[in-house]
Amino acid sequence: MADIKEPSSQVPSLDRDCTTLSRHVLQQLQSFGPDAQDLSAIMNRIALAAKLISRRLSRAGLLEGVLGFTGEVNVQGESVKKMDVYANEVFISVFKQSGLVCRLASEEMDKPYYIPENCPIGRYTLLYDPIDGSSNLDINLNLGSIFAIRQQEGNDEDGEALDLLQNGRKQIAAGYVLYGPSTMLVYSIGKGVHSFTLDPSLGEFILSSENITTPTHGSIYSVNEGNFWQWDESIRDYIRYVHRHEGYTARYGGALVGDFHRILFQGGVFLYPGTLKKPEGKLRLLYETAPLAFLMEQAGGRASTGTQDILDVVPDKIHARSPLIIGSTEDVAMVESFIHERAREEALKAQPSAVR
Ligand code: P6P
Numbered sequence: 510m511a512d513i514k515e516p517s518s519q520v521p522s523l524d525r526d527c528t529t530l531s532r533h534v535l536q537q538l539q540s541f542g543p544d545a546q547d548l549s550a551i552m553n554r555i556a557l558a559a560k561l562i563s564r565r566l567s568r569a570g571l572l573e574g575v576l577g578f579t580g581e582v583n584v585q586g587e588s589v590k591k592m593d594v595y596a597n598e599v600f601i602s603v604f605k606q607s608g609l610v611c612r613l614a615s616e617e618m619d620k621p622y623y624i625p626e627n628c629p630i631g632r633y634t635l636l637y638d639p640i641d642g643s644s645n646l647d648i649n650l651n652l653g654s655i656f657a658i659r660q661q662e663g664n665d666e667d668g669e670a671l672d673l674l675q676n677g678r679k680q681i682a683a684g685y686v687l688y689g690p691s692t693m694l695v696y697s698i699g700k701g702v703h704s705f706t707l708d709p710s711l712g713e714f715i716l717s718s719e720n721i722t723t724p725t726h727g728s729i730y731s732v733n734e735g736n737f738w739q740w741d742e743s744i745r746d747y748i749r750y751v752h753r754h755e756g757y758t759a760r761y762g763g764a765l766v767g768d769f770h771r772i773l774f775q776g777g778v779f780l781y782p783g784t785l786k787k788p789e790g791k792l793r794l795l796y797e798t799a800p801l802a803f804l805m806e807q808a809g810g811r812a813s814t815g816t817q818d819i820l821d822v823v824p825d826k827i828h829a830r831s832p833l834i835i836g837s838t839e840d841v842a843m844v845e846s847f848i849h850e851r852a853r854e855e856a857l858k859a860q861p862s863a864v865r
Contacts, residue, residue, distance in 0.1 A: 525715065526708070526715055528716040529705075529714065530552050530553060530694065530705050530713075530714045531549045531552060531553040533703060533705075534549040534552050534698065537701075538698070547609060548658075548681075548698060550609055551610065551633060551682075552682070554607055554609065555635075555656055555684070557603050558599045558600050558654070559654065559686040559692060559694055559714070560692075560707065560712065561603070562595075563686075563692040566592070566646070566652065569646060569649075570649070574591055575591060576590075576592070576646060577590065577591055579591055579594055583616070583617055584616075584617075584618070584828055585793075590646060592640050592643055592646050593617055593640050593643055594617070596639035596654065597615050597617040597618065597639040597640075600613060600635065600639055601613060601622055604624060604635065605626070606626060606627075607627060608627050609633060610624065610633045610634065610635045611623065611624060611627050611633065611661060612624070612665070612670060613634070613636075613637070614670065614795065614827055615636075615796070616641075616793060616796055616797075616828070617639060620668070620670075621634070621827070623668070633658055633659070633660055634659045634660075634661050634673065635657075635658055636656065636673070636795050636796040636800070637654060637657070638653075638656075638793070638796045638797055639654055640652055641653045641654065641764060641765050641766050642763065642764025642765060642766060642767065644763065644764075645762075645764045650762065650764065651687060651688060651689040651762065651764055651766070652688045652764055652766070652767075653685050653686060653687050653688060653764060653766020653770075654688075655684075655685045655765070655801065656683065656796070656800060657677075657680045657795070657796060657799060658680065658681050659673065660679075662675075670827065673795060673827060674823065674825065674826070674827070675823060676799075676820060676821050677794075677802055677803060677821075677822065678821070680799065680800065680803050681699070682697065682698040682699070683801075683803040683804055684697065684800065684804065685766050685770075685801070685804075686766075687767060687770050689767065691706050691707065693705065693707070694707070695804065696804075697804050697807040700807075701719070701721070701807055702720070702773070702804050702807045702808045703716065704717050704718040704721060721808050722809045723772070723773055723774075723805065723808040723810040725809075726777075726840060727772065727775050727776020727778075728756055728757055728758050728777060729759075729760050729775060729776070730748075730751050730758075730777060730778055730780070731759070731760050731761050731768045731772060731777065731778065731780070732748070732759075732779070732780040732781070733761055733781075734759070736782075736784050739784035739785040739786060740782055740784060741783065741851070743848040744780070744782045744844075744847070744848075746847040746850070746851065750843075760777075765779075765781075765792065765797060765801075769835065772810075772837070773805065773808055773810075776836065776837040776840070777836050777837060777840055778834060778835065778836035778841055778843075779834075779836055780833065780834050780844065781832065781833045782833075783832045787830065789829070789830040789831060789832065790814075790830050790831055790833060792831065792833050793829065793830055793831075794819075794824050794829045794830065794831040795828075797833075798812065798831045799819060799822070801833075801835060802818070802819035805835050805836065809838070810835070810836055810838060810841070811836070811838050811841040812833065812835040813834045813841055814831055815832055815834055815844065815845060815848045816848065819833065819835070
C-alpha cells in the first residue's frame with residue numbers, strides 16, 4: 510500500500526484552501542481552549558455576516574428594496590440607506606443564539622443592542638460599522654464593514670455600557686471586510702494582520718496574506734481636498750508641501766475601508782482631519798478609527814489624531830468622533846510635524862513680545 514504522505518506535500522493548494530478564518534485564529538492563539546474557541550467562533554460569525562452582506566451587495570441592482578434610502582435619519586444625523594439597516598440586522602441575527610456576544614454597539618444604533626440569552630455566557634462586545642461608505646452603493650463602488658471586539662467589564666446593570674468608554678488598547682481584536690471586486694476580510698487579534706479572500710465556490714474565506722506589513726513610507730496621500738477651506742492651517746501646510754514636491758500621488762475613494770486598505774498594503778497616509786463643521790472630524794472612534802488604528806499598529810504603521818495616538822484616546826460617548834491621520838510611520842510623522850510646527854508658532858505669538 511502506498512504510504513500516505515502529508516497531504517499538503519501532494520497538493521500544496523489544498524492546505525491553503527483548508528486555512529479558513531476559524532482555523533487561522535486557533536493557529537494564531539496556539540490553543541484549543543474555551544477562550545480560543547470563543548474567539549474563533551466569533552470570527553466565524555463575522556465571516557457569515559460578511560458573506561450575507563456580500564451576497565446582497567452583489568445583487569443590489571437586481572433586487573427590490575436594496576438601493577436607496579429608508580427616509581430615516583440615524584443617530585449620526587445621516588440619512589439611512591436600506592443597506593445600512595439590512596447590514597445592521599445581519600450582524601444582530603448572526604450573533605443571536607450564539608452564546609458568544611452579549612452586546613452589539615453599532616453606528617446605526619443609538620444605544621448598544623443586548624442579546625440577553627448570550628449575556629450570562631458570552632462576555633464579549635462587538636462594536637461595528639455595518640456598512641461604511643454606503644454612498645458608494647448606488648454607483649457600484651467599494652464599501653466595507655468595520656468591527657472591533659472588546660471584553661465586557663462588569664455587568665453593565667444600567668445598560669449605559671460605560672465600560673466601552675475606554676481607550677483602543679482595550680480591543681482584543683479588530684478588522685474589516687472590503688466588498689470590492691473580491692470580498693476580503695482583514696483581521697488581527699494582536700498577533701499580526703492577516704487577510705482572507707472569499708471563495709464563492711467554497712463559501713469560505715481563505716487565507717490570502719499573512720503578517721501584512723505597511724511600508725515605512727509610501728507615495729500616496731488620501732484626503733478629501735474639497736475640505737481644504739475648512740482645515741486648520743497646519744493641514745493646509747502639509748497639502749501645500751505634497752503639492753509642491755515630487756514623489757506624491759493622490760488617491761481618494763470616499764469610502765474609508767477601501768482607502769485604508771490601499772494604505773495598509775502600499776503605504777502612504779490617509780487623513781480625515783477636523784473641519785470647521787466637524788472640529789472632531791467625521792469618523793467615529795469606537796467602530797471606525799480605533800479598530801483601524803489597532804490594525805495599522807499591528808502592521809507596523811501609526812494612527813494619530815495629529816496630537817495623540819488614536820489608541821490612547823478615551824471617548825466621552827459611544828458615538829464620539831476623532832480626527833484620523835493613519836498610515837506609514839514616516840508619513841504620519843510628517844503630517845504631525847506640520848501640526849507641531851504651527852502649534853509652536855502659535856505658542857510663540859501668544860507670548861508677551863518682551864519674552865520672545
Ligand atoms: P467625505 C463614508 O460616508 C465615510 O464615513 C467614510 O467611509 C469616508 O472615509 C468618509 O465618510 C468620506 O467623507 O466627507 O470625504 O465624503
